[in-house]
Amino acid sequence: MAMTYDTLTQPQTQEPTPIAFAKVGSPMAIVDGVAFSGGDEWTNYGGNQTVQTERLFYPKTLEDLKVIVREARNNNKKVRCVGSGHSWSATAVTPDYMVSVNGMDKIHKPVRAQDGSGWTVTLETGVLVSQLDTFLRAHNPPLAVPSQVVPDVAHSSEFHSNRSLFSSRFNDLSQVRFGGILTMGCHGGGLNLRTLSDTITEMKIVNAHGELVTYSAAKDPEAFNVACLNLGLLGIIYTATIKVEEMNTRLRVTDSFPTLASLFQSPQAGLNLKALILGNDSTEFFHWPFQRFMQPDQNKNIWVKESKRTTEPAEDLKKYEGLPPMVDNPFFSTFQTGSRIMEIPDALHFPIGDGVTTVVDAGCAIKVDSDFKNICETITELIEKNWEFATSMPERKDTAIEFRFIKASDKILSPAYDKDPETIFCMISILAVSGTPDFEEYSASIIANWIGKYNAKPHWPKMWEKVDGIIPYLQREYGDRITRFNRVRKSQDPADMFVNDTWRPLFQENEY
Ligand SMILES: Cc1cc2nc3c(=O)[nH]c(=O)nc-3n(C[C@H](O)[C@H](O)[C@H](O)COP(=O)(O)OP(=O)(O)OC[C@H]3O[C@@H](n4cnc5c(N)ncnc54)[C@H](O)[C@@H]3O)c2cc1C
Known part of the structure; x- marks a missing residue:
């Protein structure tokens, strides 16, 4: 049409x-x-x-x-x-x-499904996360994307009240676009909301022949699955249609700073962590190595951000403005413990960062064991390794760890793919300030360790290309799913117009 x-x-x-x-x-x-x-x-x-x-x-x-x-x-x-x-x-x-x-940033009027199953909105791929949020909020009834990537601070009144702390560059660059997040299988922290690619109901892509091809589950489920997480390999995406929801609930966000020992080191730690994760709509964790910035004492606590849906009204966030920082680390100085009820986009795009510092990030999906023990082990080990790295040289002090939990995606190239939709994945990242010496090698060794122990799968937009043996590992692990992906890809791009050096080793050496 x-x-x-x-x-x-x-x-x-x-x-x-x-x-x-x-x-x-x-x-x-x-x-x-x-x-x-x-x-x-x-x-x-x-x-x-x-x-x-x-x-x-x-x-x-x-x-x-x-x-x-x-x-x-x-x-x-x-x-x-x-x-x-x-x-x-x-x-x-x-x-x-x-x-x-x-410049491709049009948003079409949202559509309510006739069967009452919810709303969808069609957008071009240059649309910013913040742009869609603003647009959906102004809609009657107000709508929202219920789980979203972190970086967008445009709607946070806390951010605006602290604006003088931030450079203008922050606001320009802290926003990502739908082409990027849908193409790469990006995710938020909503346990039951999976990845953004799982919200797609239709894609329109210009292929290497210059034809506009429409993908939907009704038309061709296999090609649609590939299109939803296509790594930019089927052509130039023109529009995507995604599910959005009526904003008739808010999120109660509770921030706390418990000790690592209380969360990860008791014999019951795995099961306690499981109860915490299953009890929330979303749970996100942050850890930075130093208790006090530039001081040599190790941070024995971890930041926990828990979100639960509520029908209570949103609070006026202005009353929290101007609070003195609780965290002695410029990147996390906007964090405050306590509980607040927020509109969904405000809760999802909380302020973070110091406005000038950019970071690099390596991250993976790790399948969570039913007793969550492998996650307690991962976190305990990673925090020690990160401490060693951060204390080995003054220029390496600015690192951090972040992780969230989502349920499996059915998209065949998702690192969180699993046939059982109830499978839980820990989406975990190690971050460092851009330019941190040897961080790429360090993070590659961490990922190699997770691969060896847990068959972890790299999150495609993050750093993974330097991990030793990564291509044969991914070909082995994704196996038939690469063949299936390639079949659709080759039908749209027989001469590999859209294949660059990142993807050539993975997809071209695996042709049949
Ligand atoms: C500070 C920060 C925080 C982040 N937080 C999260 C997070 O919470 N969760 C998460 O999952 N990720 C997160 N990321 C990763 C980020 O969401 C992804 O890298 C995302 O792809 C970035 O979107 P972008 O607009 O910058 O895309 P780009 O990086 O510019 O592009 C990404 C890919 O999309 C392709 N692409 C874009 N548009 C099209 C199109 N129209 N047709 C075909 N291909 C297209 C590009 O070719 C490229 O391969 C974060 C990144 C940063 C820097």
Whole structure:
């Protein structure tokens, strides 16, 4: 069905939105109405990926996407899209043609399913998480994406009240776009809400032939499954339709700072942790190595953020403004213990960071044993390793650990894939300030350890490419699912236009 623009509820963006850290190499040129610049040096948010691109395109319309694909075909070039550049793997990188989807930011009017099963909204892939939140809040009735990636602070009144603490760069760069989060199987902390890719009901993608292909479960379940978590390998995604919910509940968010020993080190620790996780709608943990910033005492506590749905009204968050910091670490200085009832987007996008520091991140999905013992073991071991790393050199002090729990995804390339939908995965990350010496090697050794012990699967947008033996391991573990993915991929991109150096080893050496 052709898109009818009269259903659009947002004006088109007028000017191309620059991508993170792009430096213009040559003046803007136009091919068939599509703006592009040449020789741009592009660097991602984390500062660990840089590339000089032959062309950086700024499409606005579906026709523009087709022109880009035609240009790439005629000139035998690779194509990779880029949103806010918040991925740490090199998934968005190509020296050929990069496509900034940031100007593709239309949101269509939400639709209520006739069978009463809920709401969906169709959006282009340059839509920011914050943009959709604002749009859905203003809808009648108000709607929300109930589980979401962390980075977006646009709606937090706490953030705004503390704005002077933050540089303006923070607000520009702390937001990710739907193309990135859906393509890569990103997730929030909602236990029962799985990944963002699991909320998709339809995808429209321009393939390497320049055709717009619609994917839905009704049309072709296998191709739809692949499209929902496609790593940018089926073409340029034009629109995605996702499930959203009526915002008739709030979240009660309770922050606490218990000791590590009380949570992870008693004989009953696993079962206690299980009860905690199952008792909440979402639970997120943060640990940083030093109790007091720049002081040599180890942090023996862990930050716990628990969220539960409630029908109670949201509090006026202004009353919490101006509280003195409780955490003596600039990156976590916005954290406060206590319990607050918040609207869903405010609860999901809590303020974090100091506004200037960017981080790098390596992360995995670890399947949780039924007694949660493997998670207690993972955390206890990781905290000790992180302490050793952070104390080995002053420049390595700024590291952190973060983890959440979600139920399995049925998307065949999800690191949280499992046939049993009740299987729980721990989505765990180790982070460090960008430029921390040897962090990539250190984090790769941590991931290799998790692979050896728990068959952990790397989260695709994070750092995993340097892990020893990663490609044969992933080919073995994903096995037939790579073959199935490739079958759909090859039907859309027979000459591998969308395959860059990140994905070539995994998908091309595995052809049948
Ligand atoms: C501070 C921070 C916090 C984060 N928190 C979370 C979190 O809570 N949970 C989580 O899961 N992840 C998290 N991430 C990771 C982040 O969500 C992903 O890296 C996400 O992909 C970033 O979106 P982006 O717009 O920056 O995409 P980019 O990094 O620019 O692109 C990601 C991929 O999407 C592809 N892509 C984008 N648009 C299209 C399109 N239209 N067609 C085809 N391919 C496309 C690109 O080619 C690329 O391969 C975090 C990252 C940062 C920096």
